Structures are given as structure tokens and as C-alpha cells.
Amino acid sequence: MQKLFTYGITLAEAEFLEVGMRVSVPFGKSKIYTGIVYRIHSNAPTAYEAKDIQQILDDKPVVNGIQLKLWNWISGYYMCTMGDVMRAALPSAFILESETVITKIDGIIDESLLKDDEFLIYEALHHQSSLKIHDVSNILDKKNVLPIIKSLIEKEAISVEEEVYEKYKPKLVRYVKLDTNFSSEKALHGLLDELSRAPKQRDVVLTLFSISAKTKKPVKVSDVLQESGVSNSIIKALVNKGVLQEYHIQTDRVQYSGEETVSSNNLNQYQETALEEIKNTFEKQRVTLLHGVTSSGKTEVYVKLIEDILLEGKQVLYLLPEIALTAQLITRLQNYFGEQVAIFHSKYSLHERVEVWNNVLNNSAKAQIVIGARSSIFLPFSNLGLIIVDEEHEQSFKQFDPAPRYHARDTAVVLSHLQQAKTLLGSATPSLESYFNARQNKYGFVELMHRYNNVMMPDVELVDIKDKLKKKRMKGHFSDRLIEEMTETLNEGHQIILFQNRRGFSPIVECVTCGHAPQCPNCDVSLTYHQYRNQLRCHYCGYNTAMHKTCEACGSPEINSKGFGTEQIEEEVKLLFPDYKVARMDLDTTRGKYGYEKIITALEQQEIDILVGTQMLTKGLDFRNVKLVGIMNADNMLNFPDFRAHERSFQLMLQVSGRAGRTEERGKVLIQTYNPHHNILQQVSANNYIDMYNEQMDDRYNFKYPPVYKQVKITLKHKDYNRVETASIWYAKSLRQVFGDFVLGPEAPPIARIRNQFHKNILVKIPKKQSLAKTKEAIIKINNSFQSIKDFRSVKVILNVDNF
Numbered sequence: 001m002q003k004l005f006t007y008g009i010t011l012a013e014a015e016f017l018e019v020g021m022r023v024s025v026p027f028g029k030s031k032i033y034t035g036i037v038y039r040i041h042s043n044a045p046t047a048y049e050a051k052d053i054q055q056i057l058d059d060k061p062v063v064n065g066i067q068l069k070l071w072n073w074i075s076g077y078y079m080c081t082m083g084d085v086m087r088a089a090l091p092s093a094f095i096l097e098s099e100t101v102i103t104k105i106d107g108i109i110d111e112s113l114l115k116d117d118e119f120l121i122y123e124a125l126h127h128q129s130s131l132k133i134h135d136v137s138n139i140l141d142k143k144n145v146l147p148i149i150k151s152l153i154e155k156e157a158i159s160v161e162e163e164v165y166e167k168y169k170p171k172l173v174r175y176v177k178l179d180t181n182f183s184s185e186k187a188l189h190g191l192l193d194e195l196s197r198a199p200k201q202r203d204v205v206l207t208l209f210s211i212s213a214k215t216k217k218p219v220k221v222s223d224v225l226q227e228s229g230v231s232n233s234i235i236k237a238l239v240n241k242g243v244l245q246e247y248h249i250q251t252d253r254v255q256y257s258g259e260e261t262v263s264s265n266n267l268n269q270y271q272e273t274a275l276e277e278i279k280n281t282f283e284k285q286r287v288t289l290l291h292g293v294t295s296s297g298k299t300e301v302y303v304k305l306i307e308d309i310l311l312e313g314k315q316v317l318y319l320l321p322e323i324a325l326t327a328q329l330i331t332r333l334q335n336y337f338g339e340q341v342a343i344f345h346s347k348y349s350l351h352e353r354v355e356v357w358n359n360v361l362n363n364s365a366k367a368q369i370v371i372g373a374r375s376s377i378f379l380p381f382s383n384l385g386l387i388i389v390d391e392e393h394e395q396s397f398k399q400f401d402p403a404p405r406y407h408a409r410d411t412a413v414v415l416s417h418l419q420q421a422k423t424l425l426g427s428a429t430p431s432l433e434s435y436f437n438a439r440q441n442k443y444g445f446v447e448l449m450h451r452y453n454n455v456m457m458p459d460v461e462l463v464d465i466k467d468k469l470k471k472k473r474m475k476g477h478f479s480d481r482l483i484e485e486m487t488e489t490l491n492e493g494h495q496i497i498l499f500q501n502r503r504g505f506s507p508i509v510e511c512v513t514c515g516h517a518p519q520c521p522n523c524d525v526s527l528t529y530h531q532y533r534n535q536l537r538c539h540y541c542g543y544n545t546a547m548h549k550t551c552e553a554c555g556s557p558e559i560n561s562k563g564f565g566t567e568q569i570e571e572e573v574k575l576l577f578p579d580y581k582v583a584r585m586d587l588d589t590t591r592g593k594y595g596y597e598k599i600i601t602a603l604e605q606q607e608i609d610i611l612v613g614t615q616m617l618t619k620g621l622d623f624r625n626v627k628l629v630g631i632m633n634a635d636n637m638l639n640f641p642d643f644r645a646h647e648r649s650f651q652l653m654l655q656v657s658g659r660a661g662r663t664e665e666r667g668k669v670l671i672q673t674y675n676p677h678h679n680i681l682q683q684v685s686a687n688n689y690i691d692m693y694n695e696q697m698d699d700r701y702n703f704k705y706p707p708v709y710k711q712v713k714i715t716l717k718h719k720d721y722n723r724v725e726t727a728s729i730w731y732a733k734s735l736r737q738v739f740g741d742f743v744l745g746p747e748a749p750p751i752a753r754i755r756n757q758f759h760k761n762i763l764v765k766i767p768k769k770q771s772l773a774k775t776k777e778a779i780i781k782i783n784n785s786f787q788s789i790k791d792f793r794s795v796k797v798i799l800n801v802d803n804f
């Protein structure tokens with residue numbers, strides 16, 4: 001599905017132009033687009049007359065040949081156009097076109113650096129907050145204005161508008177120092193005497209004193225807590241007394257502070273063996289899967305591999321799920337590699353992203369190691385030696401919307417082929433497809449089954465809530481066992497994480513009299529109750545309304561909440577443990593500026609005793625003092641209607657459990673469930689990946705699911721139900737003529753209407769021996785016939801390859 005267009009150039013332009021440069025081209029009647037030169041040739045197109053390009057925008061390529069090959073592969077494999085790939089790949093500042101809106105950048109620039117035309121535009125932006133490209137054309141009375149805009153962007157005078165992003169955020173760290181009143185030796189002795197009847201407080205002062213003696217740097221609260229072994233409340237008490245002063249410093253994680261780097265840790269014997277094995281597999285294989293249990297020190301192994309690659313003078317790409325790109329990991333790598341680390345993140349400003357792009361393009365010393373989320377596979381690497389895909393099982397490596405609907409892990413494997421580089425996939429709970437590939441010897445395979453320092457795997461206990469309910473041993477959603485364990489953990493001064501798979505207070509409200517549940521007017525879903533704002537909200541389209549006082553259908557005032565979410569758990573914890581600090585981490589609490597960071601930092605610094613959260617909690621975080629993890633209800637994960645629900649539940653529960661007890665003391669995990677004999681729960685308790693794998697693979701064989709079969713999902717959307725119904729029947733019938741029983745549907749998804757569009761899904765299953773390429777060709781052919789039918793033209797079709 002390439003959809004490339006040919007444009008005319010002059011001989012002189014042909015001399016100058018190179019593949020990978022940008023050109024501005026006319027499109028349709030009056031539009032201007034930015035295009036990338038894919039090929040320079042002398043074959044005139046037959047179906048249309050080639051228009052001339054308007055202007056060359058670059059004097060050297062911004063995209064290299066390997067990238068274009070990758071784009072080509074993505075467009076073919078994921079059945080989208082090269083334009084779709086280009087839009088995902090290039091920072092939006094690179095794509096200038098008639099619809100582009102430009103704005104002035106806040107701040108002052110040296111106006112003398114601007115050429116006349118540039119100054120005119122810059123000045124115009126003082127009177128108008130934004131301009132479109134055609135406004136710029138009118139102001140300058142010129143057609144070719146993209147070079148001027150490009151230059152203004154480079155001079156940091158203007159910016160192209162994009163969705164509002166949050167600038168990458170500094171991390172606030174808590175520090176303490178002794179109040180200046182006690183700086184004299186005499187005052188200090190007086191203080192220590194005074195504190196002799198408060199030994200813990202005295203310990204804190206002495207600890208602070210000894211840490212300050214060793215280092216001249218500010219002293220972190222977390223260091224004092226760790227060395228003195230007291231709880232945060234003791235420090236608070238000293239601050240209240242005026243003995244200690246508390247302050248915060250922003251540690252900016254983007255700009256490396258320039259401190260000396262430290263050398264990497266020596267590996268223990270298991271890590272050493274794993275490292276050797278990985279290197280051995282790389283002799284024969286391009287891709288290796290590292291299955292390493294949580295806290296086995298996979299990162300330390302990666303670090304050694306990275307060191308080797310850097311010595312060879314090659315670049316490294318370290319891919320992580322967006323949410324796992326935490327300060328913890330970034331700081332760790334910056335400590336080892338200093339300025340060579342660049343971070344590429346969707347939360348970066350446009351300008352920062354362009355900067356990283358250019359540093360990679362120029363193979364600058366500042367971008368030898370790129371840490372980034374899925375879109376960093378699009379960076380212009382020229383000399384890549386290694387790709388690490390950490391937490392490779394994470395679903396967020398797949399882009400669902402818009403096209404290209406690519407999977408960054410799988411694309412990374414292709415990229416490493418193109419770059420002659422190696423790929424290491426790492427996880428404590430590998431995806432079935434990667435494990436399957438390793439079993440088939442398609443990938444190398446290495447295990448690391450010992451936790452670092454012999455920290456024991458947490459003790460997992462299943463709590464039968466059905467039984468507890470019968471015996472009246474539940475308080476709200478808390479079993480007596482969970483309350484006991486929580487009490488004990490808190491008494492010992494440790495922290496707790498409670499995991500609940502749903503956000504909101506109680507997902508659904510229901511009338512006790514007639515059973516009516518308020519629905520979203522735009523989507524086929526029940527609204528969710530959010531206590532915090534006393535609102536009913538739709539999680540699909542954002543629709544919201546005030547919570548009803550009486551039932552809309554029958555007027556009854558008795559409205560019940562069914563199910564439960566993080567917010568309700570938080571409320572219940574506050575009632576059960578009023579003396580402890582409770583916080584919540586979910587999409588709602590982390591949406592705001594610094595939200596996610598604030599909560600993580602607060603937990604690290606032991607300002608939170610109990611954290612209630614959703615899957616966000618599972619991502620590679622390392623909290624020293626968390627000893628208990630409670631999974632409030634395993635069943636709503638296990639019962640999710642998806643062929644991967646069991647695999648995902650296993651991964652999620654094991655990853656959450658991995659947050660408990662990462663130091664000497666053994667952690668504890670309590671899983672509450674109605675069905676304690678469920679195989680997945682047994683496998684989680686026993687930390688038995690292999691059993692889970694074998695059993696799930698049997699299902700995948702029997703029911704013809706990936707990784708045994710490949711699949712392409714086709715979604716049709718239209719606001720008119722009848723039209724999408726007829727269209728999908730036609731589509732499925734045509735597919736059946738080619739693929740027979742391997743076509744499922746059309747079927748309405750569980751939520752059949754979203755944002756007023758009705759959806760229908762068709763699934764094509766592709767057996768291993770059937771050619772994937774031929775299958776896609778056939779689908780495209782059917783798709784083309786479909787588009788040519790007048791009635792169907794307004795139906796939107798989405799092709800999703802590997803839609804899981």
C-alpha cells in the first residue's frame with residue numbers, strides 16, 4: 001500500500017536533489033504538502049500528469065536510506081500508506097503544509113538575525129496569535145514560503161502548532177538540613193542532650209551529621225531514612241520542632257547535570273553467565289529473548305552489553321513502554337553513561353524532539369544511547385549496534401490508532417536486520433509470541449532466574465472472597481486477611497501497594513428498583529461514577545454529566561453502585577487506616593502536570609504509606625520499602641473478553657507482585673478472588689511461567705489464535721447502522737470466497753457504538769503455512785473493490801495487522 005506520487009523536477013534540481021530530502025509539492029487544486037524524496041527516476045507516470053515540485057526544502061537528507069526501507073516495510077506489513085508512516089516518523093515540525101498553523105515562540109530572539117521576509121512574519125505574529133501557511137503567502141505575496149517558515153523554526157522564532165503537550169518534567173526531591181541555629185558545636189551538643197529522651201530523633205540528627213561529613217552535597221530525606229531506619233514521621237517531628245529544615249530541589253532529568261559518571265556494577269555469577277550466553281546467541285542469532293525474573297538485575301546486564309557496543313563505536317536504542325520511562329531508570333543510565341544518553345519521549349516539546357532527531361542524524365556524541373518509547377524506532381540511526389526492548393511483553397508497544405498500527409518490538413526486529421544490529425528482548429513475563437519464537441529457535445533464548453542478592457520471591461497467598469463473604473469476614477472490599485497483613489506491614493513501618501484494575505469510584509451505577517444504568521448518549525457503554533467530581537463519565541468519549549439523584553427511568557431514589565474502582569478502594573482504606581497516608585495512582589490522578597512523577601517520588605520518599613493504583617503500578621518501578629502488595633480482585637482481569645486475558649492477567653499479577661519486597665525481607669502478595677482454583681492464579685502463586693505458557697499455547701492451537709495463527713482485523717465504521725451492516729456483510733462474504741472458514745464475523749464489538757459511529761469487526765485468521773503477503777494482497781484487492789461501490793464509499797475501513 002505504498003501510494004507514492006511522482007513529481008517533475010528540472011535537470012538542475014535533479015543534480016542537487018538526494019533521496020531523503022524534503023520538497024514542497026502542490027497537491028489537489030490549491031494545497032501544498034511536504035514530501036520526502038523516495039526515488040529519483042525518469043519514468044513519467046501513466047495514470048496522471050506529473051506536476052512540478054515547488055521547492056527543495058533541505059540541502060542534505062533528513063531521512064536516511066535505512067529509514068526509508070523501514071518505512072517501506074511498515075507500510076507493506078501493516079497495510080498502510082507511506083504517508084501514514086511518514087507522519088508517525090517525522091517530528092511534526094518537519095512536515096509543513098498548507099494546513100500547518102504557526103505560532104510565535106515565547107521569549108526573545110535576536111531580531112537582527114532575521115531576513116526581511118522572516119521579520120515580516122515574525123512581526124505579524126505579534127499582532128495575531130497564529131497564522132496559516134496561506135496567510136503567510138498573502139503577507140509576503142509569494143507562493144513558496146515553506147523555506148522561510150523552515151528558517152524561522154530553525155531560528156527558534158516560531159513553532160508549528162501541535163496538540164498541547166506537557167513539557168518534560170523536573171523531579172522534585174526532598175532534602176533536609178540542620179537548622180542554622182544548631183550550626184555551632186555548642187548548640188549541637190545542647191540539642192543532642194535535649195534529644196536524649198527521644199532516641200529516634202537523636203538517631204536522625206546523628207545520621208544526618210555523619211552523612212554530611214562524608215559528602216558536601218545536599219542530603220536526601222530518603223538517604224537519612226534508609227541509614228537511620230526510622231520512619232518519616234520522626235523527620236516530620238523534627239521539622240515541626242524547627243531542628244531540621246526541609247527543602248526541595250528540582251532534579252532535571254533531561255539535562256544531564258554533568259556530574260561524574262560512575263562505573264557500572266560488577267555482575268554476580270548468574271548475571272555474568274546470562275551475559276555470556278546472550279553474547280553467544282548473538283554469534284548465531286540476531287534476536288535473543290532474555291527471560292529474567294523481576295529484580296534479577298536485567299538492567300545491569302543491559303548496561304554491560306551497551307558498554308561493549310559503545311566501544312565498537314555504535315549507537316544503542318533502548319526501548320521502553322512510555323510509562324516505564326521513569327526517572328529511576330533514566331538516572332541510573334545517566335549515572336553510567338553521562339551525556340551520551342538522549343531521551344525521546346512524547347511528552348517532550350517539539351523542539352526537544354527535533355534536537356534529539358538531529359543529534360541522532362549527525363551521530364552526535366550526545367545521542368549514542370537513545371532511551372525512548374515506541375516512536376523512537378523512527379529516529380535516523382545510521383550506525384545502530386543494539387536494540388534493547390525492555391518489558392517486551394507490554395501492550396503499549398503496539399500503536400492502535402491512527403495508522404501505522406505498528407508494533408515497536410516487531411518493528412525493532414526488522415530495524416535490527418536493516419542495520420545489521422542485534423536485538424535483545426527482555427521481560428520477567430515474556431509475551432507468548434516471543435517465547436514461542438524462542439522455542440522455535442527463531443530467537444536465541446537466555447534465562448536469569450535468580451533475584452539479585454538472593455532476595456526471595458514474594459510469598460503469594462490466595463484469599464477466597466466467596467468464602468469470606470459467607471463467613472462475614474469482609475469489610476467492604478477488604479478481607480480479614482488483607483486487613484491483618486496491612487496492619488502488620490504498617491506497624492513495621494513498611495509500605496503497601498493495592499492494585500485494582502479499574503479506575504473511577506464504581507464503574508457502573510444501577511437503579512435498585514428497576515435495574516436501569518445510565519448510558520452514554522454517544523457510545524454503547526454505561527457511564528462510570530466518579531466520586532471526586534460527583535459525575536458520571538464516559539471512558540470512551542469523555543461525555544460527562546452530574547450524578548443523578550433519582551433513577552432516570554423510574555424515579556426511584558435508590559441508586560446502587562456496582563463493581564468498584566480505585567477511588568472507592570481509596571475511600572475504604574482511609575476509613576480502615578485513618579492514621580496513614582493514602583494516595584491513588586490512575587489515569588485520573590496522573591493526568592495533571594507532574595502527576596505521575598509526584599506520586600512516584602512521594603512513594604519513594606515514604607510520604608505515602610498505602611498506594612492504590614491501576615496497571616500503571618506494574619511498570620518496572622523499584623520501591624525499596626514496599627513489603628505488601630494486595631490485588632483487590634483478580635476476577636475482573638481474568639474474565640475480560642479477549643483471547644489474551646489469561647496471559648495478560650498472569651503478566652500483570654506477576655509484575656505487580658514483583659514490586660513487593662525487593663530487599664532482604666521477603667515480600668508478601670495477597671490476591672483476593674472468587675475463584676482461587678483458577679489455573680492462572682495457581683501459576684501466579686507458584687511463579688510458574690512454563691505451565692502458563694504450555695496451557696495457553698494449547699488454547700491458542702485449539703482456537704486458532706496467535707502466535708499459532710496470524711490475524712488481520714478489519715473494522716468498518718459508519719454513523720448509519722444499516723449502511724455499516726450491509727457493507728460489513730458484503731466485505732465478509734467477499735473475504736469468505738477467498739479464505740473460507742478462516743474469516744470470522746462481521747460482528748459488533750462489545751461496545752458497538754463509539755462517538756456516534758457504529759462498528760463492525762471482521763477477523764481474518766491466517767494459518768502458518770499460508771503466505772502472509774499473498775493474504776494481504778487478496779485483502780487489498782477486496783478492499784479496492786469495496787471502495788469502488790458507491791454506497792460503501794463513506795464507510796471507514798480500518799485494517800489492523802497483528803491487532804493484539
Ligand code: ADP
Nearest residue numbers: 265266267268293294295296297298299300452
Ligand atoms: P530487573 O530489571 O531485573 O527487575 P534491576 O536491574 O532493576 O532488576 O535490579 C534490581 C535491583 O538490584 C536494582 O536496585 C539494582 O541496582 C540491583 N542490582 C542488580 N544487579 C546488581 C549488581 N550486579 N550490582 C549491584 N546492584 C545490582
Ligand code: ZN
Nearest residue numbers: 520523538541
Ligand atoms: Zn461516550
Ligand code: ZN
Nearest residue numbers: 511514551554
Ligand atoms: Zn429505576
